[in-house]
Amino acid sequence: MLATVHHVTNDDQLLAQRAGEGDHAAFGTLFERHKGHIYRYCRLMLGDDDAAADIYQEVFINFYRACRTGQVMHNVRGYLITAARSRCLNSLRSSQRLSTLEDDELISYSPDETASDTRDHLQKALGMIPPQYREALVLFELEGYSYDEISKQCDISLGVVKNRIYRAKQALQKILGPILREQRFDESGENEY
Amino acid sequence: MTLHEEITALLQGDVTDPERVAELMHVLAVSPEKQSIFIEQIQLTRALTSLAGSITPPRRADHAIWQGLAAVDAAIAGTPQGAPVNASEPEPAEKPAAGARLGARFGTRGGAAVASLLLMGLLFGVAYMLPGGTGIGERTNSAGSERALPGMVRRATAADEVMLASAFMAAESPQLHSLTDLRSQLADLNARYQAQTHLVEALRSRGERVRVVYRDRPAVDRVDLQDAGGNGPQDRAMQPAAPKQLESEPQGQSQAPVAIARVEPRAPVTSMRSNAGISEQPETARRIAMNGSSPLDEDLPAASGPWQVGVRDQFRLSLPRVYGLAGNRTILFDKELLVSYHFGGENSLLSAMRLSLAAGETQFAQIFHTNVGGQPSDSIVMQSPSLQYARLLLAPELVRTKSVTGALEIGAGLATSQLKPVGPMASFGVNLEYRPIDRFSINVGTSAWMLWSQHLTSTVVSTNLNGHLGFAVGF
Numbered sequence: 001m002l003a004t005v006h007h008v009t010n011d012d013q014l015l016a017q018r019a020g021e022g023d024h025a026a027f028g029t030l031f032e033r034h035k036g037h038i039y040r041y042c043r044l045m046l047g048d049d050d051a052a053a054d055i056y057q058e059v060f061i062n063f064y065r066a067c068r069t070g071q072v073m074h075n076v077r078g079y080l081i082t083a084a085r086s087r088c089l090n091s092l093r094s095s096q097r098l099s100t101l102e103d104d105e106l107i108s109y110s111p112d113e114t115a116s117d118t119r120d121h122l123q124k125a126l127g128m129i130p131p132q133y134r135e136a137l138v139l140f141e142l143e144g145y146s147y148d149e150i151s152k153q154c155d156i157s158l159g160v161v162k163n164r165i166y167r168a169k170q171a172l173q174k175i176l177g178p179i180l181r182e183q184r185f186d187e188s189g190e191n192e193y
Numbered sequence: 194m195t196l197h198e199e200i201t202a203l204l205q206g207d208v209t210d211p212e213r214v215a216e217l218m219h220v221l222a223v224s225p226e227k228q229s230i231f232i233e234q235i236q237l238t239r240a241l242t243s244l245a246g247s248i249t250p251p252r253r254a255d256h257a258i259w260q261g262l263a264a265v266d267a268a269i270a271g272t273p274q275g276a277p278v279n280a281s282e283p284e285p286a287e288k289p290a291a292g293a294r295l296g297a298r299f300g301t302r303g304g305a306a307v308a309s310l311l312l313m314g315l316l317f318g319v320a321y322m323l324p325g326g327t328g329i330g331e332r333t334n335s336a337g338s339e340r341a342l343p344g345m346v347r348r349a350t351a352a353d354e355v356m357l358a359s360a361f362m363a364a365e366s367p368q369l370h371s372l373t374d375l376r377s378q379l380a381d382l383n384a385r386y387q388a389q390t391h392l393v394e395a396l397r398s399r400g401e402r403v404r405v406v407y408r409d410r411p412a413v414d415r416v417d418l419q420d421a422g423g424n425g426p427q428d429r430a431m432q433p434a435a436p437k438q439l440e441s442e443p444q445g446q447s448q449a450p451v452a453i454a455r456v457e458p459r460a461p462v463t464s465m466r467s468n469a470g471i472s473e474q475p476e477t478a479r480r481i482a483m484n485g486s487s488p489l490d491e492d493l494p495a496a497s498g499p500w501q502v503g504v505r506d507q508f509r510l511s512l513p514r515v516y517g518l519a520g521n522r523t524i525l526f527d528k529e530l531l532v533s534y535h536f537g538g539e540n541s542l543l544s545a546m547r548l549s550l551a552a553g554e555t556q557f558a559q560i561f562h563t564n565v566g567g568q569p570s571d572s573i574v575m576q577s578p579s580l581q582y583a584r585l586l587l588a589p590e591l592v593r594t595k596s597v598t599g600a601l602e603i604g605a606g607l608a609t610s611q612l613k614p615v616g617p618m619a620s621f622g623v624n625l626e627y628r629p630i631d632r633f634s635i636n637v638g639t640s641a642w643m644l645w646s647q648h649l650t651s652t653v654v655s656t657n658l659n660g661h662l663g664f665a666v667g668f
Contacts, residue, residue, distance in 0.1 A: 022266060022269075024262060027262065031258070035250050035255070036248075036249065036250070039248065039249070039250035039254070040245060040248045043248050044248070049251070053250070053251055053253070053254040053257075056250060056254055056258075057254055057257050057258050057261065060258045060261075061258060061261035061262070061264075061265060064261070064262050064265055065265045065269075068265055068266070068269045069269070089542070118240050118243075119240065119243055119244050119247055122237075122240045122241065122244050123244065131542070132542055137241075140205075141238065141241045141242075141245075142241060142242075142244070142245040162207075165201075165205070166198055166201050169201055169234065169237065170197060170201075172237055173230075173233050173234065173237060176233075176237065176240075177233060180233045180236045180237065180240075181229070181233070
């Protein structure tokens with residue numbers, strides 16, 4: 001798990017207020033602080049560089065416009081991730097990629113020959129699991145959100161959050177198991193435990 | 194809890210009981226198979242961490258954002274004092290037109306256009322049918338609400354003027370930066386454009402004076418009309434309070450109608466936003482930013498909570514007249530009690546829908562076929578006895594405005610007679626819900642019902658066709 005810990009600080013609110021006055025440097029500070037999370041979320045949710053970049057741009061430009069039009073940003077990170085989430089869901093919905101995958105389909109996955117390393121495999125595997133599981137896993141493991149934060153963000157119960165993370169991991173392990181085992185053998189030089 | 198779950202919980206820091214940790218460690222120490230699961234989980238976590246570090250925003254996207262800031266600054270600087278700020282860019286809780294949402298559910302952009310047209314047609318029909326009004330124009334002018342037709346017409350004052358905003362204004366806005374947005378808006382805009390064209394035809398067919406203004410310049414965000422004191426409608430529409438804010442007379446260079454003004458003499462000074470359909474978005478975004486909450490509430494029907502309790506009168510229309518039997522009626526009235534829960538919607542993975550549990554009493558038209566002793570087959574139509582039933586209704590929403598929701602209703606249940614099962618039943622229909630005040634709704638609709646029952650050794654399908662009228666209270 002990433003050790004990233006986010007704090008909603010008054011600093012963000014102050015910077016957003018200054019950005020609202022046209023201070024690009026203040027916006028730049030906020031942008032640098034949050035851009036990685038937002039792009040990563042979009043990229044992993046959509047699995048597509050171009051679509052992720054589009055939404056990433058929209059989110060920040062809209063954020064800036066909102067600041068300029070006098071909106072008070074009490075929670076910059078919450079605003080950004082909510083905006084990104086809403087757009088990603090719209091995009092997935094419009095491309096009809098919200099259907100869930102059954103376990104049988106996961107089992108039938110065969111490692112992609114074009115994937116060059118574990119990261120590639122992992123990205124492709126993430127794209128295979130249902131978006132709601134993927135979202136919970138991305139927010140928890142990659143963005144450092146707590147269960148409680150994910151619960152509020154996605155408007156689901158804590159139990160459902162935990163279950164989704166667990167199921168996401170289980171699905172990934174099912175998909176990537178052979179690759180991980182192969183990698184382990186390669187590293188250890190052994191053929192069996 | 195399976196071992197897999199326990200390992201996940203351990204790695205996520207959810208296992209805090211020392212004894213449980215020790216026990217788990219022991220299990221892992223003695224079982225190579227379980228060690229393998231454990232190691233794979235660690236590998237997976239490591240891979241995820243590595244993946245997180247490898248995904249960085251492309252520079253061209255960062256560059257585009259900085260360019261976008263300049264465009265926003267320019268737009269803000271160019272906005273007249275006191276004028277509404279341009280909200281042509283959808284905010285996070287983007288809420289497309291109801292028709293477009295319906296179309297999206299159908300899965301195609303063409304579907305969105307068709308659905309938008311259907312929605313507009315429905316609104317026109319309602320406007321004509323409701324008592325006290327003579328049509329769209331009157332209703333838009335006499336209504337107390339600022340919004341006349343969702344996403345298309347915004348009324349500026351209590352009387353006189355209706356400005357139909359052009360969808361093309363939004364399309365031409367310099368603040369649209371992404372292909373994704375453009376694609377999704379284009380479908381919406383096409384539908385709105387067609388709807389506007391239909392509206393013009395409708396108004397003209399009713400003898401209304403309608404002027405269509407064609408644009409040959411970049412979009413504006415705001416249109417001011419000023420009382421010209423005695424000028425005729427045509428003149429007044431041509432006299433802008435601020436010349437930069439009103440488009441010119443048609444030059445014939447574009448065939449896209451961008452604004453349709455219907456102006457009566459002696460209109461007061463009015464000011465209106467032209468991008469009416471999405472002008473509420475900043476408020477939505479502000480609420481999200483302040484609360485960090487889901488915009489789901491925004492998408493629920495405005496005047497009801499997720500739960501509803503209601504009663505319906507079922508008017509059974511299709512029971513055939515059974516001649517020779519005294520007291521048979523062709524239209525019967527039965528009560529049905531419903532408890533409903535609303536879920537899904539925008540920003541949710543599910544479409545908005547309602548799940549209801551209903552119970553009541555009804556009768557069916559039963560048709561039996563006989564073929565006894567080599568005689569020709571006869572059809573005997575009978576009216577069933579009163580049957581008690583319970584059914585589950587799933588009602589995905591097709592259209593939704595602030596006060597009206599149209600939904601399919603697909604039901605399945607069981608019918609009984611004197612507590613003995615008669616057979617399964619199913620129903621399929623449509624329901625229109627109108628919410629005149631908070632927490633109260635009126636329902637009207639129609640449905641076809643089927644009952645499968647056993648007669649001797651064969652299965653008989655009985656039917657009825659219902660109309661219903663009812664009310665519900667939300668909480």
